[in-house]
Amino acid sequence: MRKRGLKFYSSIYRKILIQDLKSKMSYRADFIISTFGMIMTNLSGFVTFMILFHNFPVINGWDYHHMLFLYGFSLVALTPVQCFFDNNWNLRFMVQSGDFIKYCFRPVNVFFYFMSEVFDVKGLGQLAFGIGTIVYAWIKIGLPLNALVLAKLFVFLLTASLFMIALMNFAAATCFWIKNSGYVMVIMFRFKDFAKYPSSIFEGIFKVIFTFLIPIAFIAYYPSLVILSPDNVPVLSWISPLFGLVFFYLSYKFWMLGVRKYDFTGS
Amino acid sequence: MGNEAVVMTNVCKDFKVLNRHEGLKGSLKDLFSRDYKTVSAVKDVTLTVNKGEIIGYLGPNGAGKSTTIKMMTGVLEPTSGEILVNGKVPYKNRTENCEHIGVVFGQRSQLWWSLPLIESFKLLRDLYMVPEKEYEEMIELYRSLVDIEPILHKPVRQMSLGQRTLSDILAAFLHNPAIVFLDEPTIGLDVSMKSKIRELILGLNKEKNTTVILTTHDMGDVDALCRRIVIIDKGTKIYDNDIDHLKNYFGSYRTLKLKLADDTWEEYLIDEKTTDVMDVIMEKQKEKKIKDVKILEISTEEVIRKIYEGGAK
Amino acid sequence: MNPKRLIALTRGGIMESLYFRLGIFVTLFANLIYLVLVYYLWKAIYASSGSDVVNGMSFSDTMIYLILATAIFNFLEMFVVWDMSRSIQSGKIILDLLKPMRYRKYTFWSYTGNHVVQFFLTFVPTFIVVMIVTHGAIRMGLNLLWFIIAMIFALIINYNIEMLVAPICLFTESTWGINIVKETIVLLLSGATIPLAFFPEKARMVVQYLPFRAVYDIPLSILLEKSGSDTWLGLLKLFGLQLGWLVVLTVAGNLFWNHAVKKITVNGG
Numbered sequence: 134m135r136k137r138g139l140k141f142y143s144s145i146y147r148k149i150l151i152q153d154l155k156s157k158m159s160y161r162a163d164f165i166i167s168t169f170g171m172i173m174t175n176l177s178g179f180v181t182f183m184i185l186f187h188n189f190p191v192i193n194g195w196d197y198h199h200m201l202f203l204y205g206f207s208l209v210a211l212t213p214v215q216c217f218f219d220n221n222w223n224l225r226f227m228v229q230s231g232d233f234i235k236y237c238f239r240p241v242n243v244f245f246y247f248m249s250e251v252f253d254v255k256g257l258g259q260l261a262f263g264i265g266t267i268v269y270a271w272i273k274i275g276l277p278l279n280a281l282v283l284a285k286l287f288v289f290l291l292t293a294s295l296f297m298i299a300l301m302n303f304a305a306a307t308c309f310w311i312k313n314s315g316y317v318m319v320i321m322f323r324f325k326d327f328a329k330y331p332s333s334i335f336e337g338i339f340k341v342i343f344t345f346l347i348p349i350a351f352i353a354y355y356p357s358l359v360i361l362s363p364d365n366v367p368v369l370s371w372i373s374p375l376f377g378l379v380f381f382y383l384s385y386k387f388w389m390l391g392v393r394k395y396d397f398t399g400s
Numbered sequence: 401m402g403n404e405a406v407v408m409t410n411v412c413k414d415f416k417v418l419n420r421h422e423g424l425k426g427s428l429k430d431l432f433s434r435d436y437k438t439v440s441a442v443k444d445v446t447l448t449v450n451k452g453e454i455i456g457y458l459g460p461n462g463a464g465k466s467t468t469i470k471m472m473t474g475v476l477e478p479t480s481g482e483i484l485v486n487g488k489v490p491y492k493n494r495t496e497n498c499e500h501i502g503v504v505f506g507q508r509s510q511l512w513w514s515l516p517l518i519e520s521f522k523l524l525r526d527l528y529m530v531p532e533k534e535y536e537e538m539i540e541l542y543r544s545l546v547d548i549e550p551i552l553h554k555p556v557r558q559m560s561l562g563q564r565t566l567s568d569i570l571a572a573f574l575h576n577p578a579i580v581f582l583d584e585p586t587i588g589l590d591v592s593m594k595s596k597i598r599e600l601i602l603g604l605n606k607e608k609n610t611t612v613i614l615t616t617h618d619m620g621d622v623d624a625l626c627r628r629i630v631i632i633d634k635g636t637k638i639y640d641n642d643i644d645h646l647k648n649y650f651g652s653y654r655t656l657k658l659k660l661a662d663d664t665w666e667e668y669l670i671d672e673k674t675t676d677v678m679d680v681i682m683e684k685q686k687e688k689k690i691k692d693v694k695i696l697e698i699s700t701e702e703v704i705r706k707i708y709e710g711g712a713k
Numbered sequence: 714m715n716p717k718r719l720i721a722l723t724r725g726g727i728m729e730s731l732y733f734r735l736g737i738f739v740t741l742f743a744n745l746i747y748l749v750l751v752y753y754l755w756k757a758i759y760a761s762s763g764s765d766v767v768n769g770m771s772f773s774d775t776m777i778y779l780i781l782a783t784a785i786f787n788f789l790e791m792f793v794v795w796d797m798s799r800s801i802q803s804g805k806i807i808l809d810l811l812k813p814m815r816y817r818k819y820t821f822w823s824y825t826g827n828h829v830v831q832f833f834l835t836f837v838p839t840f841i842v843v844m845i846v847t848h849g850a851i852r853m854g855l856n857l858l859w860f861i862i863a864m865i866f867a868l869i870i871n872y873n874i875e876m877l878v879a880p881i882c883l884f885t886e887s888t889w890g891i892n893i894v895k896e897t898i899v900l901l902l903s904g905a906t907i908p909l910a911f912f913p914e915k916a917r918m919v920v921q922y923l924p925f926r927a928v929y930d931i932p933l934s935i936l937l938e939k940s941g942s943d944t945w946l947g948l949l950k951l952f953g954l955q956l957g958w959l960v961v962l963t964v965a966g967n968l969f970w971n972h973a974v975k976k977i978t979v980n981g982g
Contacts (some may be wrong), residue, residue: 160887163887166890170893170897171893174897177897177898181901184912184913185906185907189761192757193761226799316738319790320743320744321743321744327754334753334757341752348919
């Protein structure tokens, strides 16, 4: 059997991506409206945030600029899931209609092949929003700027996005067992709105749940502490990259298990 | 490894289904019910397909045809029994198995919806790692068999159903697979498109010695393509032999057509072993006036119908 | 319109919703988790503010408001935009149009069954939990009746907003974009994410008169006896606002839909 390594997969992804972008150009109205929608959601997020701070200047010991940093951090961390894993939203329709079977007939990884089909450009708008917010908060807080900090920022942003991707994989894969799983994805996507608040707000058993079971604490809070309070980084922050990889791997396995278990009886 | 493309031995496939109750009350009850029943989609099927063969895999709706094909492609795991495709167990080596098979599943296009066909071809070439030279040769072969120019640069979503099916079949053969599964490839197509597609399948089978497993409800497909047919009903194989053998078996059957006074035709299927055709004509003539008489050999369609209704083993 | 037919459709919808049983349990569970998140966030917010009442809303007011808003969100959730764009793409819309019932009416009543199920499975349990946790902070009086009436209006208004937005898919092929714009606007301006009471004065003046408020804020205000709904005049004002928008949106929805249908029949779907 011919080997298919990382080089093969990245070259295939690039080729599919280019074709996908080319064909997207033919749906101009969709592109404009979707971009507008993306800007709207981000604006609405900001407005909610501003209204909250208009009423409550400090939340759980976090002031406006620190919260803003956390917010920007969560926005950037959400970009990969938006850009590369957006096809998860179509999964349940494909599974229900039986169209999903077509992904099983190719000599490549099903998960890869399925995700490669959609690249969502508008996620880049969110990225710009997030970076802008981080930069603004960075300056206002007066954080140091050097190569090491930037490298850390990069690694921990990546970590945070791994968690988000994993959460959405889990949510999407429920459709292999549950028939109307649309709501699971919707609510999981709404859970992420809470990632932008410090997870020190949780207490007792729920602290454990939101850290390890539904790890929204890792979508922004723990990874960002590495940058925000470099003198006092919790252990959980340091091990978050490893934990993120494990969590992502588990979600991938769960997704693939769904493919194996699914009986493809959809007509 | 011998000459077999597919070997199935005592293959069974069961599905677990919740027993549903009727009505609004039943729906509420089902919410907590754990009352499952097992449905056997495929029961103890043993089957060998040789390399280069085109076999017709037939059966009424819900007979278990698709389930069998899904097992052969490695998508489903059999509950029991053994399947070997190209000498390997498909569901254990799904990716590897996919290298050597091609699939066209009904009206579901597997191509990239908004890409021109040629771009889909190029992506497939890369996915299957087809060497450039073989790819070029294949495209040349396609050109010689069918007029592909008009569809090559058209996005799949803008194609007619016939063009889409044609594209899907071409895409399934592109990596020169050992076996191609065609699930109702001519469904919903017009007469000329049907014959075009049949010619294409025959041509590719001849040129590349590709094994073709064809499921269809269209006996025209069977007549044009298959020498051997396998019939499955309620999950059990009920017939597996040459199509000629089948016709011989039903050789004593004749279709009698009578043209009546009002220019309409009446049809009767008669077994000459038990009934004499002339007797029937005489009998009918007593009842009504007959303007014309035709006696025909039994058609494939009628043979298959006879088998579905439980006429032969 | 034959009421028997409407009941049949509602019944069908209920049975269809129940059919997906695992989904129902997951929905209930996911909802619970979401409520916990809301609880901790606002607990922290109020703890940090130092005062018990902000903008006339106490912690328990805000909690009840947001929890019930979530419950209403689930209860009102419709996928009309998605469903319609899918049937347009697949051509199924033609079949729907051929049904012996006006399409708008048909869609509405087929969703009703789902609404009924959601009402009992998400709204009622949430309401009971809220009552137990807050030791009966919601007064059980006439306000309950007014609330139910306001909810029915809200349901119709919400449906009309959906039906105004959904046909845009016919013209643009952009389901995701349209849906996200609609959802964002509705959730923010209706007070579902953050109570309208917290909005800055000027913004509130504008938002107050928009139709979105009629979906979440008005029913909840009536239930909690806020926004002047404890007086007859105030109550009448709120209902008047709902009714006004209901009429405007229904008419607009009808006109727009008829226009859109023409496009389907011309293009053949």
